[in-house]
Amino acid sequence: MWTVSEFHRQLEQGALAGAREIKLVGALAEFPRALYQLADSLEVLDLSSTGLSSLPDDFARLHRLRVLFASHNRFTTLPSVLGQLPELEMLGFKACCIHTVPPESLPPRLRWLILTNNQIAALPATLGERPRLQKLMLAGNQLESLPDSLVQCSRLELLRLAGNRLQALPPQLLQLPRLVWLALAGNPLTQKSEQEMLAGTAKASIFSSDLEVHELLGRGASGHVYRATRCSDQQSLALKVFQQAHSSDGAPESELAAGLAAGQHPQLLTPLATVLPPLQGALTIALPLLPATMQPLASPPSRRSCTRDVYAPGLQLSPAMAQHILAQISAAVRHLHLHGVLHGDLYAHNILWDPASGNALLGDFGAATLLSDLPPSQAQALMQLERRALDILRDELYAVAR
Numbered sequence: 001m002w003t004v005s006e007f008h009r010q011l012e013q014g015a016l017a018g019a020r021e022i023k024l025v026g027a028l029a030e031f032p033r034a035l036y037q038l039a040d041s042l043e044v045l046d047l048s049s050t051g052l053s054s055l056p057d058d059f060a061r062l063h064r065l066r067v068l069f070a071s072h073n074r075f076t077t078l079p080s081v082l083g084q085l086p087e088l089e090m091l092g093f094k095a096c097c098i099h100t101v102p103p104e105s106l107p108p109r110l111r112w113l114i115l116t117n118n119q120i121a122a123l124p125a126t127l128g129e130r131p132r133l134q135k136l137m138l139a140g141n142q143l144e145s146l147p148d149s150l151v152q153c154s155r156l157e158l159l160r161l162a163g164n165r166l167q168a169l170p171p172q173l174l175q176l177p178r179l180v181w182l183a184l185a186g187n188p189l190t191q192k193s194e195q196e197m198l199a200g201t202a203k204a205s206i207f208s209s210d211l212e213v214h215e216l217l218g219r220g221a222s223g224h225v226y227r228a229t230r231c232s233d234q235q236s237l238a239l240k241v242f243q244q245a246h247s248s249d250g251a252p253e254s255e256l257a258a259g260l261a262a263g264q265h266p267q268l269l270t271p272l273a274t275v276l277p278p279l280q281g282a283l284t285i286a287l288p289l290l291p292a293t294m295q296p297l298a299s300p301p302s303r304r305s306c307t308r309d310v311y312a313p314g315l316q317l318s319p320a321m322a323q324h325i326l327a328q329i330s331a332a333v334r335h336l337h338l339h340g341v342l343h344g345d346l347y348a349h350n351i352l353w354d355p356a357s358g359n360a361l362l363g364d365f366g367a368a369t370l371l372s373d374l375p376p377s378q379a380q381a382l383m384q385l386e387r388r389a390l391d392i393l394r395d396e397l398y399a400v401a402r
Helices: 004-012 033-038 080-084 125-129 148-152 171-175 188-199 252-262 319-338 376-399
Strands: 021-023 044-046 067-069 090-092 112-114 135-137 158-160 181-183 205-207 211-219 223-230 235-242 273-276 284-288 351-353 360-362
Touching (some): 004 033, 125 148, 148 171, 181 376, 188 252, 211 235, 319 360, 319 376
Parallel strands (some): 021 044, 044 067
Antiparallel strands (some): 211 223, 223 235, 235 284, 273 284, 351 360
């Protein structure tokens, strides 16, 4: 990680010769053309939060570039020059005010596209001509439909469409043979059921004046979690304070609605109540405080694995333990489906487990979708996606079983 001046100094000293990854920080008046000196080696470039609004027409000189992050900048159009990079497979342009995605901006080897929290109302009709596309993150835009060509994306496994303007389920979704992880909350097609669930939150609330808040337990993509005690009965709780209006999966209100709809189950980590008034002025929910022995079963996908979790190299499960975990999570999923909830992010990294006992819980409803407003046939088809996720989890658990 370098400022522009530090980058130039390191470059002049020869310290960056053969560099494969570069992250620049601080404001940039323009694209630093000195990067072209690394054109024969540079594979990963991070220009996020630098204030850039465009890329030069000769940006394709970075011919070995595989990954480009340019989130939280001032782009209004996805740069057309990106389609000229032969090796580029991962693009991250989150929260950039983008409203236009030219067809020529999509590189031929595109595998992972992040356009979360922009202003996109339409995607190019040629999107489906990217046969390697595996992960597509479009939450927080203005989409009313998807291109017909999306059905050609036979490798697409993860799709985030929460917080758009979809009035009905795009039919293309049910034709994608490998789609597994889907988020649809916060669209008109789900908002009725979400609003009904949220309308009852005041009845299930804890007053913040009755809480003693203790230490920070952890930070996640969507919020911070604190340990707390309810003064009236000395009950120990965990408080999740959401830090963002929208995450890559969806909105906090949608997550809360899904958790409330799911209700309580021994293998689910769902909200007990909302906290009023909220802490730090942000939506706050109370959750059961789990034992310190509970830990994530895996880490989230990496750039290399794309849609697959990363398990610790030394993790070993007995076959009986693997079956026990799978049985618990399968029971949790059945409960969710009976209550009209699609988890949408059924991954090992969202499973907390106790290595000693094998007890496991499924948490994180950030990508969950309420299905009650959909036709029964569509709801059943979406539940089938979750069964694919269970099959993947089964194979992963058995792969680490000894």
